[in-house]
Amino acid sequence: MIDLQNSRDEIDKVDKEIVRLFEYRMKLTKDVAEYKIQTGKKVYDREREQAKLTALKELAGNDFNRHGVEELFTQIMSMSRKMQYSLVSGDNTDIPFEERDALSVDSSTKVVWFGAKGSYTEQAFKEYFGEDVSAFNVSTFREVMEKVKNGSADYGVLPIENTSTGGITDIYDLLVEYDNSIVGEHILKVDHxxxxxxxxxxxxxxxxxxxxxxxxxxxxxxxxxxxxxxxxxxxxxxxxxxxxxxxxxxxxxxxxxxxxxxxxxxxxxENVNHECNNSTRFIIIGKEKKYRKDAKKISICFELPHESGSLYNMLSHFIYNNLNMTKIESRPLEGRTFEYRFFVDFEGNLKDAGVRNALFGIKEEAITLKILGNY
CATH class of the missing domain: 3.40.190.10 (Periplasmic binding protein-like II)
Known part of the structure; x- marks a missing residue:
């Protein structure tokens, strides 16, 4: 009969050796990062990683172990990339946003909001900006975006998410189409x-x-x-x-x-909505790419390669950098069957080292990355 304790002791020895080899591998990873810093070479080399995975799988003795080797080394290489990103990114992370103390708002500020007089968006606008600004309304989401883009308004107010019905998909699409940025948000309890x-x-x-x-x-x-x-x-x-x-x-x-x-x-x-805590989140958009120094939430969107594990690898950047993701939403990509753009909200500030490292890694591995705002 197999001696269970003896097997466990042997596993402990193997595990200790794996840890020792992992740490040695990560030390070598630092050397690779230094070379890439000096030469300007990109961290992520997809072709080399795929070739290496293929070669490593061939070393395993059966299909089960080949699958396990692929999964194991996919994660090891992912960790290696993240260490390299932390060394390579530094101040090189291209974040086209400027920090400011507060939103620029005074009696001459022009705000555009969606809907007719008496709408919830008007209520959200008044609660956020007060009555001492110049404001006007338009009848479509797109018009709000357009007025901010062409300078007819300094800020726009749009609903983006409801606790009962989820995200408003049209808004996500417009955030990609226009280069306006999210500069604030306001939560409004909605009692229909x-x-x-x-x-x-x-x-x-x-x-x-x-x-x-x-x-x-x-x-x-x-x-x-x-x-x-x-x-x-x-x-x-x-x-x-x-x-x-x-x-x-x-x-x-x-x-x-x-x-x-x-x-x-x-x-x-009264109270015809079925959710008693029915609330809508409104976003404040502006034309300039600026963020308050006390901003605590970041919104981004990205497109991914249409392959197994790509979303998992992208979200792992938040875990590695200890960032709390608060929302994820997907929208189909036009003209591409069952391919999606992902929208993510997470806690943080653009000046934080962990945030910059995560964004650097996502930018390196995603097809596209857009920072929608820090607010």
Whole structure:
């Protein structure tokens, strides 16, 4: 019979030897990094790593061990790259953002926000900037981006994520298309109400108007009232305005209480959203690539090679540099079947060494990397 303790003792000896050899390998990795610093050679050599993995797998005696060798050395080479990145990156990390003490805001500041008067975005804008700025609204997300891009506005306010329905995909696509940056965020608790004409009752309603997000956030209410058919509008406040303008007793809107006050509508039912802690995150965008020195969150996006393990390798940069990732979202790449661009939020500041090292590594290994903002 096999002596279990003897086998465990032998495994301990082997493990100690593996650690000793690993540390020696990492010492050699430093020498390689020094050479690359002197010659300007890139850290990541994909072809060499693939050739090396192929050769190492051939040393194993069976398919199971070949797979294990590939997995083991993939991780060892990944760790080697990360050490090299930490030595090579230094101040060479190309981060086109400048630090500043605070957002530049005064009475002459122009802010553009999405939606009609009475929208949640208007409420978010007022809570973030106050009343002492020059502000105006537009009817589409793209117009907000365009007004900031062409200088008609200094800042723009857009919804990007809801606790009930997740990310707003159109915003992610626009963040890639435009070169505007995220400079701030604001969380707003959203309590939807059902609004109708003053003479209306709930039993009269057959159609309800709201933004897509508003409808989704109140889907359970609509499911229990199948006689009410939802109709999408540009914004929740646009729905309220339509009910007021049409004067049709069978129409209602899903919107905020502020819309009831603005358009003289009656609250037919409160709290129609199914999530009691329903909240929306709004982003503040600006044209300049600047960040506050006390910024604590970073948003980036990147494209990856369409191959096994590429996303895992990318996310490992956050783990290695002890960075807390708070969100990941994916969007399909146009014209490329089942390939995606990934959006990641993580905690940190662009001047932090760990952040700069992670970004350097991601830039080296991703097809593209874009820093969307530090705020």
């Amino acid at each position: 109400v059902l609004l109708g004409l003053p003479q209306a009752e709930l039993k009269d309603i057959t159609r309800v108007y709201s933004h897509t997000q508003g409808i989704l956030q109140c889907q359970k209410f609509l499911d229990t009232n199948p006689q009410i058919k939802p109709v999408e509008c540009k914004s929740t406040s646009d729905g309220a305005r339509k009910v007021y303008t049409d004067g049709d007793i069978t129409q209602a809107a899903i919107a905020g209480k502020q819309s009831a006050e603005i358009y003289g509508l009656k609250i037919l039912k």
